[in-house]
Amino acid sequence: MKTMSVRWSAVAGAVVAVMLAGSAGAQCLSGAGWKAAAAKPAAWAGTNRAAMNHEARLLLAGYPAAGQAVNPLAPIIGMWHVKLVAQTISYFNGGQQLPFPVGAEFDAGYQQWHNDGTEMLNSGGRPPQISSFCMGVWEQTGPRTFKLNHFAISWTPGMERVGPTSIVEVVTVSPNGESFTGQFTITDYLETDGSSSSSILKQDVVTGPITGTRIDVNSPAEPIF
Helix, strand or coil: CHHHHHHHHHHHHHHHHHHHHHHHHHHHHCHHHHHHHHHHHHHHHCCCHHHHCCCCCCCCCCCCCCCCCCCCCCCCCEEEEEEEECCEEEECCCCCCCCCCCCCEEEEEEEEECCCCEEEEEECCCCHHHCCEEEEEEEECCCCEEEEEEEEEEECCCCCEEEEEEEEEEEEECCCCCEEEEEEEEEEEEEEECCCCEEEEEEEEEEEEEEEEEECCCCCHHHHC
16 A cells, blocks of 8 residues: 555656646746747847847748738847948939939938837938938848838928838848848839829939948947948
C-alpha cells in the first residue's frame, strides 16, 4: 500500500505540473500575453537601433497589406534629412514651367516616418506661407524596402489654393540603418471646383532619386545642413 501511495503521489505531481505548464502557455497565447510580449521589442527598438538592424534576426514571412498594422521594428522609422534631385520633368495640359532645371536638387527637408504607418515632411523648397508641411502613409514591401504615398496642398501668395500634389517614393534603407536611397515621382495637379462638380488635370510630373540621412539625438548640425 505504501508503494502504491508513492506511485499515485508521483502521478498526481506530474499531472499538476502539466496543468500549470498548460496554463502558462495559454497565458502567453492570450491577447494579454501577446500585448505584454509585443511591448518589449517596441521599447527596445527605440534604444538599440544597431541591434534592431542586425542581420541575425527572425524574418517576416510576409509584409502587411495596405491598411494593416505596420512592423514596429521597421528600420525606416525615425527622422531623416532628405534630398530630391529632378531627373526628368514632363508637362501636361498647359502646365507652367517649373522654377528648376533637370538635374537640379530642387528640394531638401526633414522627414519623419512614424511607427503607426504615417509620415510627415517639412519641405525646405516651399515657403511656409504657402504651406511647407505635408503628410503621407507608408507600408513595408520588402526586408528593407518601403513605399510612401504622400499628398500636399499649397496656396498662392493671394491665398488661392493650388494642387493637390502627389508624391510617391520607394526607398531602401541601408544595412546599418543610417541612410536610405530610392526613387520618387511627384505629380502636380490643377483642381477646379464648380457649383455642381469639380475637375482635376495633371500639370507636370517630376521623377528622380531621393536620398535620406538619419538624424538621431547625437547628430551634429554641420553634416546635416
